Amino acid sequence: MLYVSRWKTTLIWLTVLVSTLVALPNVFSEKQLSFLPSWFPHKQVTLGLDLQGGSHIMLKIERADIVKERLETTVSDIRAALRDAGIRYTGLSGVGQQIQVRITDADKVEPAKKALENITAPVSVGGLTGGSVQEVTLTEEGTLLRFNLTDAGIDYRASSALTQSQEVVRRRVDELGTTEPLIQRQGNDRIIVQVPGLQDPQRLKSLLNQTAKLSFHMVDTSMPVEEAINGRPPATSEVLYSVDDPAVPYLVEKRALVSGENLVDAQASFNQQNNEPVVTFRFDSKGSQRFAQATQQNVGRPFAIVLDDQVISAPVIREPIIGGSGQISGNFSVEGANDLAVLLRAGALPATLTVVEERTVGPGLGQDSINAGVTASGIGAIFVVLFMLGFYGTFGVMANIALAANVIMIIAVLTLIGSTLTLPGIAGIVLTMGMAVDSNVLVYERIREEVKSGRSLIQSIDTGFNKAFATIVDANLTTLIAALVLFFLGSGPVRGFAVTLAVGIVTTVFTAFTMTRWLMAMWYRWRRPKHLPKGVRTGIFDAQNIRFMAIRRYTFAIAGALTLASLVGFMTVGLSLGIDFKGGSIIEVKARNGAADIADIRDRLSQLNLGEIQAQGFGDPSSVLIRIQAQEGGENAEQSAITLVRDELEDTYEFRRVEVVGPAVSGELTKSATIGVGVSLLFILIYIWFRFEWQFAVGAIIATLHDVILTLGLFVFLGIEFNLTSIAAILTIIGYSLNDTVVVYDRMRENLRRYKKMPLNVLIDTSINQTLSRTVLTGSTTFLALVALYLFGGEVISSFTLAMLFGVLVGTFSSVYIAAPVLIAFRLRPETFQKDDVDKSRPVSGKVEA
Structure with a gap:
């Protein structure tokens, strides 16, 4: 019976109290929190970059750089090994991933192979599992030796370079002094950098784009640089250009005197003579020794300071530099000197990092998004609260209390798990508010049905909760599946929406079967009522006996025509793809x-x-x-x-x-979006097939495909941009539509067991009429919440909200006029139409006896 034990009561309210305490810091500013006692929680929900401003940058390591570096290193190693072994050779060259060298003396081929054994030896990859990888393979054609850089070896080097690059990027970003940057590896060749609150994204990109390979070279004065440009420079030198505008050419020796690897510190400062910004540097002991030796031997000659193949400056060595430190001048601005010092301190990247995706939001727009989200949430909540009070009175008060606890718990969970709240995430909370009352409506309508059947109120309440449980779980699990798929295959704000939606589903089910039940138990013990509260006004749906299936052929024809038109539009006009899918x-x-x-x-x-x-x-x-x-x-x-x-x-x-x-990312997003929709449909099909009969699963999928195709048609014919949030909208529509369909199917399944001889079309009409109040009320509250989001949520998510509004309408339609008639088309329970003699003598009624 309707009884809640003390320990359950304590647990329920303890959960609400803890949730309130955890969520409470989010209503204070950081300054206000600093004045509160230490025992008070201080952790707040992490705001996404679209709410607080900042930059999201995805970097891709250039595999071509890895191949080029390995090719040059291997050629150099082969040259050194053959020279040390005293073996003459010719034609040493490398192209792509292949190097070849011809041994001059045929008798020296075997000694040459022995001298080159170290180059083809497997390299230990380390790690917990150990193992090794062969980076270079050797094939022999007479005196010609061919070396091939293996793909496995390149993969190993690329992976190592990515790990090293991640640390270099972390040091560079940390040097900017930003708060809580996120730097993480993605896949085999990507690094994601998220820097909240960043005011100058251009500076960040310039810092991350530079390889920052610093080296010191002697300037080759053996011939004029113009002659080297027009003719052929010495084999040991190359022409490099300065960073000046216009650029100045220098003939620079290839061999580096000292490299940036020997730097231990670099700081921005000012030249004491002319007060210009400079960068001071300091070498380690090895670098100091080499630099001192080089400057002692070359007094009076210019040397070039080279950064990423560009000459920063080329001063003349006036005297030996033996202290292991010096300074770099090059007409720097204060910020330029600071940035160069940051790059040198952080170290060089092993390969170039290319920006393949950037999403930057200014702090002003972020605050506008927060204001729009709060306004839309507040107005949506008011709509839902008034709607529930108007239809359910006292029961509506209980639903609204549970709704408030639900929102608090969502914020508390997001705070605890450290999830990032984005603007689509706020949309997920608003959508949850609209859908959250669904569980209460299902319970309340079940209670009304039990009262109508003659049970006492207390029995009706207890039975109503028990009978509604399976329906609520089935309905919410389908939406949860869509949210989980969205999380694993989505990215950025879309993933934030998926997290919020998934958390909202779990907290909704929890509040419906704990808090609402407790509130009703306390109300009953306090008031001892004999009848339903007079404020329950959903009886207006009881007198309805709408023959939905009587017009199924017409609705099928209309739905088919609209679906065909959407498909034709999709194939001819096509979607107006956003940059997520076409770059x-x-x-x-x-x-x-x-x-x-x-x-x-x-x-x-x-x-x-x-x-x-x-x-x-x-x-x-x-x-x-x-x-x-x-x-x-x-x-x-x-x-x-x-x-x-x-x-x-x-x-x-x-x-x-x-x-x-960029083109690489847009192709991947297109692929993952298509897979996401397909995988979610597959999982939902399996679940419904498992819980119901196969006809129900097919009917649900046909209805869902109808909703998806019509929503795509909306994007086509209105010319709305189709982007990642549009995929989030479609997956949410799938979840919502199936939620509605499962509720109707669940009642049909129940009636199939109770009325074994009732004609299927009559049984379907009866089931739809019995759940009509729930369909109308849930659809209305969700619609009202989305209207608030559309009107007040801002332009950024307007297309997402419009798609959701349309999805609620077509989802409700398809649950009645697509999913249900399909069961007749697939002849669910064919024995219905094979009546025995007893059945023939008994008149069939479309009315359901309680």
């Missing part, structure tokens, strides 16, 4: 003064030769959204395009948001 850039700017001049922006940017450029108003008159097509030059070309736009507009416009997706 390119999106820039949101805001005029520093007055309204934005969109025509002027188009004219100025059209002169930059960046291909198709779109500029349109975005929100208020001062804001403009600029779209730039994917550049043909690859990843680096995308960054160059952004730099050109910045240089052109930065004087009159504030850059509030920048998103750049």
Whole structure:
């Protein structure tokens, strides 16, 4: 019976109290928290970059650099080994991953192979499992020896370089003094860098892009540099250019006197003579010795300080430098000197890192997003609260208390697990508020049905909770599956939405079967009522006996026509793909003064030769959204395009948001998005097949595909940009639609057991009518919450919210007019139509006896 033990009561309210304490710091600022006692929780939800501003940059290590470095090193090792062994050779060269050398004397081939054994010897990869990898293989053709760099060896070097690069990147970012940067490895060749609150993303990118290989070389004065440029420089020298504008050429010896590996410190300071910014450096003992020896032997000669194959400066050695320290001058700005010192202290990257994805949000836009999210959440909550009070009265008060506890628990869980709250994450909370009352509605309507059947109120309450449990679990698990798939295959803000939605589902089920039950038990013990509260007004649906299946052929035809039109539009017109799927850039700017001049922006940017450029108003008159097509030059070309736009507009416009997706990342996102939708459908199909009969599973999938195709049609015919958040919307629609379908199916399954001889179309109509109140109320609360999100949530997620609004409507439609009629088409329970003599003599009624 309806009884909650003391320990359960204690556990419920202890959970709410702890959740409140954990969530409470989020209503205070960091300054206010500093004044609170030490025992009070201080941990807050981590805001995503779209809410607090900052940069998300994905770096890709260039495999070609690894191959080139290994090729040059191996050629050098072969030359040194043959020279040490006194073996003459010719034609030593390397191309791609292959090196060849011809031994002059055929009798010396075997000694040469022996001398080169170390080059082809397996290399230990270390680690817990040990093992080794062969980096170079040797094949012999007479006196010609061919060496091949193996793919396994390159993979090993690339993995090692990525690990080393991650540490170098970490040191460089830490030197900027930013708070809580996230630097993590992704896959075999990527590093993700997230720096919240960063004011200057361009500076970060310039720091991360530079390899920072520093070396000191003697300038070759054996011939004029112009002669070396026009003719052929000595084999031991090469022409390098300075960082000046215009660049100055230098003929520099290839052999480095000292490299940056021997540096132990580098600091920005000022030249005492002319007060110009310089970088002072200090070598270790080995570097000091080599540098002192080189400067002693070359007094009066110039030497070049080279950074990433560019000459920073080329001073003349006036006297030997024996202290192991010196300074680099090169017309630096204060910030330039600081950045160079940061690069030198952090060390050189083993290979070039290319920016393949960038998402930067200015702090001003982040605060606007927070304000929009809070406003939308507040208005959505008011809609839901008033709606529940209007239809359920006292029961509605209980549902609203449970809803408040639910939101507090969501925030508490996000705080505890350290999850990042993004703008789509706030959308997930608003959506959860709309869907959270679904569990309460299912319980309340079950209680009403039990009361109608003649049971006492206390029996009805107890039975209502028990009978609703399986339906609620089935319905919410389908949405949870979609959320989990979204989490594992999504990234960034989309993953944040998935986490919020998944947490919301779990807390919703918890509050429905603990807090709501406790509140109802306490209400019953306090009031001892004999009847349902008068505030319950959902009886208006009881008199309905709508014959839904009578028009199924017409609704099927309409749904089929709309689905066909959507498919035709999808294949002919196609989706307006965002940069997530086709690459390119999106820039949101805001005029520093007055309204934005969109025509002027188009004219100025059209002169930059960046291909198709779109500029349109975005929100208020001062804001403009600029779209730039994917550049043909690859990843680096995308960054160059952004730099050109910045240089052109930065004087009159504030850059509030920048998103750049290179061709490599856009291809991967397209693949993962397609797999995500397919995998979620597969898992849901398996689950429903397991819980119901196969006809139910097929019906659910057909209804879901109908919803997905129509939603894609909405994107096609309205020309809405299709991006990663659109995939999140589709997966959420799948979850919501199946939630609705499973509730109807669950009632059908129950009625199939109770009314074994009832015609299937009558049974389906009866089941839909019995769950009509739940369908209308849940659809309405979710719709109202999404309307608030659409009107007040801001432009950034407007397309996501519009898709969700449409999805709620078509999901509700498909649950009734697609999922249900499919059961008739697949002849669920065919024995229904094979009646024995007894059945023939008994009239069949469409009414259900309690």
